[in-house]
C-alpha cells in the first residue's frame with residue numbers, strides 16, 4: 001500500500017514538471033544543455049572508432065534521413081513522450097532514486113524538471129544531428145553526467161551521485177519501444193514508420209554505447 005501511494009505521488013510530481021525546451025536544435029535557453037559549447041572535453045572515441053561503430057549497426061545516411069522525418073512527427077508530441085518516460089521512472093522507485101537527494105532520498109522536483117527540459121531538447125537534437133566531432137564531444141559530456149565523474153554538476157544538486165551501469169543499458173528498451181506508438185501517429189506508410197523506428201533504435205544504441213565510456217576500465221572500451 002505504502003509503495004502504491006509513493007508511486008502515485010511520484011508520478012504526480014513527474015507529470016507536473018514544467019518544461020522550457022527551445023523549438024530548434026542546439027538547446028539555447030535550456031539550462032545546462034551544452035551541446036554547442038566550445039569548451040567541452042574532446043570525446044575519447046575517435047572519428048575512426050565512431051565510424052566503425054556506425055558500420056557495426058548498419059547506421060547510415062538513410063537512417064539520418066529517417067530521423068529527420070521522424071522529428072516532424074515527434075516534435076509536436078514531445079511533451080507526451082516525456083510524460084510517458086517520466087511516468088515510467090516515477091512508477092519505479094529504484095529509478096526515481098537517481099533523481100533523489102542523496103541524504104533524504106526525497107525526489108528532487110526541480111532537478112527532474114531541469115533534466116526533463118534537456119531530455120526534450122535531446123530528442124530534437126538526436127533526430128537532427130550530423131554526428132560530427134561536436135556531437136561526439138557532447139555525448140561524452142552526457143556520459144559523464146550519468147556517472148560519478150559528472151552527475152549533479154549541471155544542476156548543482158545534492159542528488160544520488162552515480163547511475164549504475166546496468167540501468168544505462170537496460171534503459172535502451174523503454175526509450176526505444178515507447179517511441180513506436182508516437183511514430184505511428186504520423187501520416188506515413190507502415191514501411192516509413194518502421195524505417196524511422198529502426199533509425200531511432202540505432203541512434204539510441206549508438207548514444208548509449210558512447211555514454212557508457214566512463215564506466216569501462218581503461219583500455220577495454
Ligand code: HEM
Nearest residue numbers: 095098115118119122142145151152154167168171172175
Ligand atoms: C537509454 C538510456 C538513457 C537515455 C537515452 C537517457 C537520456 C538522458 C538525457 C538526454 C539526459 C540529459 C542530458 C544533458 O544533460 O544534456 C539525461 C540526464 C539524466 N539521466 Fe538519463 N538517460 C538514460 C539512462 C538513464 C538512467 C538509467 C537513469 C536512471 C534512472 C537516468 C537518469 C538521468 C539523470 C539523473 C540525469 C541528470 C544527470 C545530471 O545530473 O546532469 N538516465 N538522460
